[in-house]
Amino acid sequence: MRVVKNLWKDKLAAASFLVIMVTITAGIAAPLIAPNDPNEVNMNLRYAASSWEYLLGNDHLGRCILSRLIYGIRPSVLWVLVALFISVFIGAVLGFAAGYFRGKTDALVMRMCDTMLSFPGYVMALAIVGILGVGLENILIAFILIKWAWFARLIRTSVMQYAEQGYVKFAKASGISDFKIIYQHIVPVTLSDIAVLSSSSIGSMVLQISGFSFLGLGIQAPNAEWGMMLNEARETMLTKPELMLAPAFAIIIVVSAFNFLSDALQVALDPKLVTSKKRSFGTNAKNKLQEKEVAS
Amino acid sequence: MLKVDCVEKAYKKGGLFSKERQQVLNNVSFTCDYGECLGIIGESGSGKSTLGRLILGMEKADRGTVLFEGGKVTDRRVRSGKLSAVFQDYTSSINPFFTVEKALMEPWNVRGIARREAQEKMDSLLDQVGLTPSYRKKYPHELSGGEIQRVCIARAISTQPKCLLLDEAISSLDVSVQLQVLDLLIKLKKIYGMSYIFITHDIQAAAYICDRVLIFRNGRIEEIIETSRLKDVKSDYAKKLLRMLITF
Ligand SMILES: Nc1ncnc2c1ncn2[C@@H]1O[C@H](COP(=O)(O)OP(=O)(O)OP(=O)(O)O)[C@@H](O)[C@H]1O
Numbered sequence: 001m002r003v004v005k006n007l008w009k010d011k012l013a014a015a016s017f018l019v020i021m022v023t024i025t026a027g028i029a030a031p032l033i034a035p036n037d038p039n040e041v042n043m044n045l046r047y048a049a050s051s052w053e054y055l056l057g058n059d060h061l062g063r064c065i066l067s068r069l070i071y072g073i074r075p076s077v078l079w080v081l082v083a084l085f086i087s088v089f090i091g092a093v094l095g096f097a098a099g100y101f102r103g104k105t106d107a108l109v110m111r112m113c114d115t116m117l118s119f120p121g122y123v124m125a126l127a128i129v130g131i132l133g134v135g136l137e138n139i140l141i142a143f144i145l146i147k148w149a150w151f152a153r154l155i156r157t158s159v160m161q162y163a164e165q166g167y168v169k170f171a172k173a174s175g176i177s178d179f180k181i182i183y184q185h186i187v188p189v190t191l192s193d194i195a196v197l198s199s200s201s202i203g204s205m206v207l208q209i210s211g212f213s214f215l216g217l218g219i220q221a222p223n224a225e226w227g228m229m230l231n232e233a234r235e236t237m238l239t240k241p242e243l244m245l246a247p248a249f250a251i252i253i254v255v256s257a258f259n260f261l262s263d264a265l266q267v268a269l270d271p272k273l274v275t276s277k278k279r280s281f282g283t284n285a286k287n288k289l290q291e292k293e294v295a296s
Numbered sequence: 297m298l299k300v301d302c303v304e305k306a307y308k309k310g311g312l313f314s315k316e317r318q319q320v321l322n323n324v325s326f327t328c329d330y331g332e333c334l335g336i337i338g339e340s341g342s343g344k345s346t347l348g349r350l351i352l353g354m355e356k357a358d359r360g361t362v363l364f365e366g367g368k369v370t371d372r373r374v375r376s377g378k379l380s381a382v383f384q385d386y387t388s389s390i391n392p393f394f395t396v397e398k399a400l401m402e403p404w405n406v407r408g409i410a411r412r413e414a415q416e417k418m419d420s421l422l423d424q425v426g427l428t429p430s431y432r433k434k435y436p437h438e439l440s441g442g443e444i445q446r447v448c449i450a451r452a453i454s455t456q457p458k459c460l461l462l463d464e465a466i467s468s469l470d471v472s473v474q475l476q477v478l479d480l481l482i483k484l485k486k487i488y489g490m491s492y493i494f495i496t497h498d499i500q501a502a503a504y505i506c507d508r509v510l511i512f513r514n515g516r517i518e519e520i521i522e523t524s525r526l527k528d529v530k531s532d533y534a535k536k537l538l539r540m541l542i543t544f
């Protein structure tokens with residue numbers, strides 16, 4: 001509850017949260033919200049300026065840009081989030097196990113990660129698409145396979161650092177079960193690290209998805225996707241630059257909202273309101289100062 | 297009550313496939329009785345903390361056993377609530393996300409003690425370690441080192457353990473606070489009648505509080521001697537250690 005309250009006090013965080021929520025809802029309810037069919041071609045309206053019927057105008061095939069933007073939320077944001085959650089989940093489970101239990105578990109998990117990470121991400125994705133065929137879901141599978149190892153590695157490092165702390169030692173000594181120690185002591189302190197890691201990779205994942213769409217490996221042509229819209233607009237970049245604005249802003253706004261939210265979350269999760277956990281003993285006055293800095 | 301029998305421990309050195317091992321503990325055996333205060337003295341890196349971790353059942357010994365009231369200490373049920381510890385580094389000994397109250401509740405939660413009962417006990421517990429009930433709502437970063445160490449002691453004795461292990465519990469405090477905490481420990485020992493295993497590299501502190509001291513060197517027990525007869529130690533190492541103290 002304290003976390004929610006802290007978040008709410010931070011205006012930027014509240015705004016970011018709102019943006020993300022609206023985006024997700026719009027994506028889920030796209031057929032209800034979108035004013036037009038996103039794939040309806042109307043050659044008479046090519047490059048039309050905005051009108052009441054087509055609020056953001058029409059693209060090079062006369063399709064409604066706003067509708068395409070709204071439908072594009074699904075692959076660009078929703079599916080990316082799903083892939084992200086799955087890979088963070090796998091990474092977290094293995095990372096917690098490796099970082100907390102150490103020894104053989106650690107060695108095994110880390111060698112697995114090394115193997116996965118030794119392939120360049122794009123090559124791996126191409127190989128998976130080559131095996132499974134073209135399509136958004138295969139790109140997402142590729143993403144999960146590439147990303148989990150990365151998350152597992154980073155989460156393990158973070159867990160290791162906290163598993164050495166005195167309160168974990170005391171909990172172990174007083175006979176609390178490992179599962180409970182992880183859940184009570186380690187998850188809360190690593191949560192902010194995980195939030196920052198995930199949010200920073202959302203941006204790159206959104207861009208990668210569109211990269212694959214551009215190569216024709218991800219989402220297929222008539223369907224809307226932000227990256228693909230950008231690529232389509234790129235062809236007329238010099239004559240009609242305004243076509244790039246809508247998808248570009250959509251990507252920028254969503255990615256920044258995630259980044260702002262993760263930053264705010266990191267602060268809100270910490271009772272000291274200090275960004276770094278390792279700095280354990282700041283004075284009160286200093287904390288207040290930082291609190292103000294964050295709020296302003 | 298606590299019986300350490302021929303314990304050995306080695307840590308792997310180097311990487312995954314390295315066979316090289318560093319022997320940290322060598323054939324360590326001793327006992328600690330109810331109500332006794334046993335000091336373990338040794339220089340840095342002699343394996344005192346490792347021995348402490350084995351006594352607390354946090355790690356398994358390679359050979360030998362640690363028995364607590366007849367049961368193996370690596371079994372969580374044997375030590376639950378009866379064996380407790382205070383560690384050296386007070387900066388990390390309380391979860392920064394926990395208030396003092398929540399930190400003190402932790403051992404009680406494990407033992408399934410009702411919230412209301414615990415709340416009542418908490419004030420008297422805080423009082424015993426020389427803190428007021430107003431400390432309950434504080435976070436660890438709002439406390440001084442000595443206060444945190446007091447909270448840690450309160451947390452450690454909250455389940456009324458039979459044995460309390462103090463691993464350099466006072467080493468990071470300044471001298472006057474060290475003395476206060478030592479006096480507090482002596483007072484608590486009278487109230488609860490528990491035994492202490494007092495790990496330290498400070499002979500003076502050990503002599504102040506312990507009944508017997510165990511002189512530890514390179515993972516071996518050099519000598520076990522009663523504090524009152526500390527003057528007539530036999531081994532060369534112990535003599536050297538004492539001489540160094542006198543020259544200080
Ligand atoms: N988990 C571990 N893995 C590998 N080596 C370890 C581990 N823990 C301790 N050691 C090694 O065991 C030796 C003894 O360490 P220990 O912490 O028990 O010493 P200590 O007597 O407590 O020293 P200090 O007085 O500085 O606390 C050290 O050489 C250390 O490198």
Ligand SMILES: [Mg+2]
Pocket residue numbers: 344345346464
């Ligand atoms: Mg030590």
